[in-house]
Amino acid sequence: MAATDFKDYYAILGVSKTASVDEIKKAFRKLARKYHPDMNPGNAQAEAKFKEVSEAYEVLGDTDKRKKYDQFGQYWRQADGAPGAGWPPGGGNVDFGGFDFSQFSSFDDFINALLGRAGGPGAGRARPGGANYNYRNARSTSPSGFGGFEDFASGFGGDRTPAGGTSADRESSITLTLSEAFQGTQKRLNLGTEAIEVRIPAGAKPGTRIRVRGKGLVNSYNQQRGDLYLKVEIQPHSFFQFEGDNLVCEVPVAPDEAVLGATIEIPTPDGTVKMNVPAGIRSGQTLRLRGKGWKTAKGDRTDQLVRIAIAAPKDLNPTEKDLYEKIRNARHYNPRSHLQSVRL
Secondary structure: OOHHHOOOHHHHHOOOOOOOHHHHHHHHHHHHHHHOOOOOOOOHHHHHHHHHHHHHHHHHOOHHHHHHHHHHHHHHHHHOOOOEOOEOOOOOOOOOOOOOHHHOOOHHHHHHHHOOOOOOOOOOOOOOOOOOEEOOOOEEOOOOOOOHHHOOOOOOOOOEOOOOOOOOOEEEEEEEOHHHHHHOEEEEEEEOOEEEEEEEOOOOOOOOEEEEOOOOOEOOOOOOEOOEEEEEEEOOOOOOEEEOOEEEEEEEEOHHHHHHOEEEEEEEOOEEEEEEEOOOOOOOOEEEEOOOOOEOOOOOEOOEEEEEEEOOOOOOOHHHHHHHHHHHHHOOOOOOHHHHHOOO
């Protein structure tokens, strides 16, 4: 029975939800006499009303059925073991302690919320990083087992419930060194009285959300644990920073290297490589080392971007100073010639 087909049997009989058995019986007899087909020959509306009144009394006049109706609302028939409306049969032996089922549009929504698979009523949507689960076909639309950044974890900070998750899930933060995030590592976590070992695959980045299955809070309805979500934070590094998916670094070059070009050594995450600096390069220009950046979930590498900074020497020896003076005297290039035409 869909939510829009729900019949308020109390309203049909004109009694309150606290009405006694005698009050319900009295109301039924009065309405049955009024709408009985023998009293209304050929009146289809009266006949339909008589059937509706009889249906209401069949439920409210039976102690067990009334209890299920009060508890399960539009789903009382399914709780009583009658199939239909997306609810599987055989639910009559379950006591949900007065839980309000009117907030769920189908049995799938109820089961998803009960098992912590979605965000409550209207739970057809998927939880961030979680599975969109359908009760009837009993399969998840998210990958199972270890699935990259969705399924691994490490040490963490303050707990909080993740946006869009269930109350049984919790979210914390984890701080890694750049080396741990790049190479992957294994951490030992203390979750209150419980200690767990978790493996972190290579390639976690700042903001990556990590999922540890079954290590969240306990669901108050089914006593099953939700998931733990960890948000990665990476300690600042003296040389490498992130720029999108790539790594970026700043490398100083001497004035003569910038003018004449040079081959210089550049640190990368997995060792030093040589890079050609073209003649005439300017400060702020970026060179690219392809495939020398961060590791990805697919197993390949992004790029490392090398930003050039021309470093003028501060302490010159006599020979250097003499040569720079000769260059200045012989230089015909004016780097500020374009400023002569600048006006407000």
